[in-house]
Amino acid sequence: MRGYAERFDFGKQTIRGWVYDEEAEDNRDVRVVATFDGEIVGETRPSATRNDLQKITTQDAWFSLECSRAFTALDVVSGRFQVKALSDGREAALSLGADGLATLKKTAVEELNGESSSSTTLWSSEERNAVKHQVEAGNLSPMLMPAGLPSMDGSAVIGLRGHLFLTEGNNSLLSLYAEPVDDALMSRVDRWMDVLAQRGEGCEARGTRFVQTIIPEKLTVLRDDAPVDIEGPSPVLQEIESRLRDADFYVSGLSPFEQWSDVDDPFLMADTHFSAVGAQRMFSALAAQIDPQLVPIVDAVRMYQFRYAVGDLTGRFKLPLYSRIVEPSDDELAAYADGITMIENHFPADGGMRGRRFRWTNSTAPSPLKVLIFGNSFFGTGDFAGYLSWWGKHLFSEFHFHWGPDFDWDLVDQLKPDVVVGQTVERFLNRVAAI
Structure with a gap:
């Protein structure tokens, strides 16, 4: 059996994670139990799929476990509190992810010191404030570290x-680049083509335009900076791009970053996502397909404000590694900002990413189009110019972003958008999306 106990909520007495038993016919038969001093205090079973687990299994593997008694980080780290998987007479303790374990250890130390259990740092409040002020002032110190350090x-x-650079994770990213161009890969590409064709037909039947794009990995775009041998895009992305080269609905995610000459990189240093200039280049390519009048507006936006922030890869190294963020000032798209109104900001009850919805109207937008996006974190919350949604909310009269890999045709029928955009990323090509 494989799995992890990933997230602990000590206030709600819940644990979330995933488990998969290769020997079980139905993974929902696996019992997940929590024990305190050997006594079972909670039990559940896998109840949902999760996109980042598709390479491991398409069965329900994600679980949320509520306990009947309170427990602390000290209880978990000391071993008094455990999470186990039981299946067909076999038992396996679920591992703690490295990030979760480090957080638990820090929280346990804080508990020993009498500090708040909600804090995830060993620094005192005075030290945290001092560090915050140094970061805000731009006083960061470059240090030499060996390339390839995991x-x-x-x-x-x-x-x-x-x-x-992300290299592994639940999608075993590096293996995607080493995948052989064989019948299995071609079959998967064929299925992707079928899905895209059916999406196009579904949109056409509704009088809506369809646009699809696939954003490449940071490893693909910045492979010259990677400490691993990456010759180009993964074979599956290369094959899909080749087949869609002349498709009128497809916007290449590779083309905007070929022969990059900008002084700023298209991806943030401590993150797997775009910098503001990378998002600008990608959105310009999308605009050329959706509403070409927007291209000169997008391309004219200047980036000259600076700040610093940690990224989604920072926590994996347990070091305060920052990205230097270059972004436009509020003046750059001020002419289109006054009319922006957020009409929906929805977060699922399970705290996950899939199912989040962000919707804006904009009475001062230069484009009259209503656009609906089915995508992921590259569109994000729209709070920062590194998110594609930031550009969309400024430039379209209505911009709707639904966080998920599959099309929700009921939502399409409800909103009746002018354009529907499907977006995924290179690492998710190992799982063919639904129509």
């Missing part, structure tokens, strides 16, 4: 010029 959990590495 993260604590082995899922990421340090590259050249200070970039961090």
Whole structure:
């Protein structure tokens, strides 16, 4: 059996994670139990799929376990509190992810010191404030570290010029680049083509335009900075791009980053996502397909404000590694900002990403189009110009982002958008999306 106890909520007495038993016919038969001093205090079974687990299994593997008694980080770290999987007479303790374990250890120390259990740092409040002020002032110190140094959990590495790269994770990213061009790969590409064709037909039947794009991995775009041998896009992305080269609905995610000459990189240093200039380039490519009048507006936006922030890869190294963020000032798209109104900001009750919805109207937008996106974190919350949604909410009269890999045709029928955009990323091509 494989799995992890990933998230602990000590206030709600819940644990979330995933488990998969290769020997079970139905993974929902696996029992997940929590024990305190050997006594069972909670039990559940896998009840949902999760996109990042599709390479491991398509069965229900994600679980949420509520306990009947309170427990603390000290209880978990000391072993008094345990999470186990039981299946067909076999038992396996669920491992703690490296990130979760480090957080638990820090929280346990804070509990020993009488500090708040909600804090995830060993620093005192005075030290945290001092560090915050140094970061806000831009007083960060560059340090030389060896390229190829792995993260604590082995899922990421340090590259050249200070970039961090995801290499493993639940999608076994590096294996995607080593995948042979065989019948299995071609069959998967064929299924992707069928899905995209059916999406196009579904949109056409509704009088809506269909656009699809696939955003490449940071490893693909900045492979010269990666400490691993990456010759180009993964074979599956290369094959899909080749087949869709002349498709009128497809916007290449590779083309905007070929022969990059900008002084700023298209991806953030401590993150797997776009910098503001990377998002600008990608959105310009999308705009050329959706509403070409927007291209000169997007391309004219200047980036000249600076700040610093940690990224989604920072926690894997257990070091305060920052990205230097270059972004536009509020003046750049001020002419289109006054009319922006957020009409929905929905977060699922399970705390996950899939199912989040962000919707805006904009009475001052230069484009009259209503656009609906089915995508992921590259569109994000729209709070920062590195998110594609930031550009969309400024430039379209209505911009709707639904966080998920599959099309929700009921939502399409409800909103009646002018354009529906499907977006995924290179690492998710190992799982063919639904129509």
